[in-house]
Amino acid sequence: MYSDAQTGPSVPEEVVPFHDAITGVRGAIVLHSTALGPAAGGCRLARYPSDKDAVADALRLAEGMAWKNALADLPLGGGKMVLCAADELDRTALFRVVGRAVEALGGRYVTAEDVGTSVADMDVVAQETQHVAGRTVRPGHAGGDPSPWTALGVLNAMRVAVRHRLDADLSDITVAVQGLGHVGYALCELLYEAGARLLIAEPRSHVAAQAAVRFGATVVNGTRLSDVHADVFAPCALGGVLDAPMVRNLRAKVVCGAANNQLFSPFQAEQLADRGILYAPDFLVNAGGIINVAAEHLGWDESDVRTRIDQIGARLNETLHYAERFGVTAHDAARRIAVQRMAANRVTMAAAA
Numbered sequence: 061m062y063s064d065a066q067t068g069p070s071v072p073e074e075v076v077p078f079h080d081a082i083t084g085v086r087g088a089i090v091l092h093s094t095a096l097g098p099a100a101g102g103c104r105l106a107r108y109p110s111d112k113d114a115v116a117d118a119l120r121l122a123e124g125m126a127w128k129n130a131l132a133d134l135p136l137g138g139g140k141m142v143l144c145a146a147d148e149l150d151r152t153a154l155f156r157v158v159g160r161a162v163e164a165l166g167g168r169y170v171t172a173e174d175v176g177t178s179v180a181d182m183d184v185v186a187q188e189t190q191h192v193a194g195r196t197v198r199p200g201h202a203g204g205d206p207s208p209w210t211a212l213g214v215l216n217a218m219r220v221a222v223r224h225r226l227d228a229d230l231s232d233i234t235v236a237v238q239g240l241g242h243v244g245y246a247l248c249e250l251l252y253e254a255g256a257r258l259l260i261a262e263p264r265s266h267v268a269a270q271a272a273v274r275f276g277a278t279v280v281n282g283t284r285l286s287d288v289h290a291d292v293f294a295p296c297a298l299g300g301v302l303d304a305p306m307v308r309n310l311r312a313k314v315v316c317g318a319a320n321n322q323l324f325s326p327f328q329a330e331q332l333a334d335r336g337i338l339y340a341p342d343f344l345v346n347a348g349g350i351i352n353v354a355a356e357h358l359g360w361d362e363s364d365v366r367t368r369i370d371q372i373g374a375r376l377n378e379t380l381h382y383a384e385r386f387g388v389t390a391h392d393a394a395r396r397i398a399v400q401r402m403a404a405n406r407v408t409m410a411a412a413a
């Protein structure tokens with residue numbers, strides 16, 4: 061089962077139940093906010109104990125997408141589709157139905173790939189609707205796998221966080237990377253090029269061994285990485301990793317990684333701050349992928365993507381200064397800036413109507 065741990069989200073604009081009578085797959089589309097544009101967020105296919113758990117995950121993830129898109133200054137709201145995985149699936153049949161469900165919302169929701177779904181699945185969705193990104197990349201257009209872009213945004217943010225907290229460069233530090241999947245591996249590559257030393261934890265031993273050779277990384281036994289001697293902890297696997305025991309034992313002074321919903325609960329943001337650990341909010345630093353998805357959907361080119369991802373570091377800087385000024389955690393500061401942006405746009409739209 062995949063689940064990102066967090067506390068309950070605020071009220072979404074709309075929750076649309078999903079049921080495919082042919083494959084039996086159930087789920088939901090959550091439109092958390094359309095204040096800044098169509099609710100955008102990927103389609104997740106995962107195992108959940110119940111439909112209720114799936115909807116709860118979709119609610120949290122959709123709210124996170126609203127914050128992420130607002131902070132990235134994208135003309136998009138936040139949404140998410142969650143599907144409960146089954147053992148035997150006719151994926152083509154399922155994703156045709158997903159495409160029709162997205163189409164029925166008339167452009168108020170834009171989907172893309174996420175955990176458990178792929179570029180091939182989004183190509184099937186595209187047979188039914190144009191409100192989909194993350195498809196096979198077309199020559200001359202932005203698109204394709206968003207993971208390298210996510211890794212680049214995390215690197216930019218980490219550079220700023222390390223300068224802010226440790227007054228150091230990436231070439232001076234050791235980074236512990238948890239999870240060497242699509243994003244984590246690409247991040248290791250960028251960190252290696254930037255001269256950082258790497259500690260890695262990855263359950264797929266052949267991937268860990270390959271990274272050890274390629275990046276001169278030290279493989280850590282076990283996967284928690286709380287007690288290793290590293291300056292930065294970069295969670296790039298699952299959500300909810302920053303729970304109370306983890307934060308209590310963490311030696312790193314900076315947390316900056318790609319995983320969504322890293323905080324087990326908002327309380328851990330306080331706990332991290334109390335321990336003097338700079339936590340770079342996940343929904344701010346991992347926006348590179350959605351920027352690439354937005355570019356594909358809105359017809360921007362690769363240089364637009366690069367320019368916007370370059371701004372992630374500056375945005376983290378702005379957030380850290382806001383946090384210091386108002387005496388709140390960086391997580392809270394980022395959430396406030398995002399919510400203020402959504403509210404300001406709602407007011408502008410209401411005034412124009």
Ligand code: NAD
Nearest residue numbers: 206207210239240241242243283296297318319320346349
């Ligand atoms: P992925 O599935 O490709 O990689 C996850 C990796 O983590 C795998 O290699 C897996 O073996 C490893 N892993 C699993 N459990 C682990 C554990 N306990 N300790 C260490 N490693 C473990 O996923 P991804 O696309 O690389 O995404 C990673 C995270 O970043 C996810 O939380 C995802 O939601 C988030 N994210 C990804 C993108 C993107 O562009 N792909 C964008 C934003 C956020």
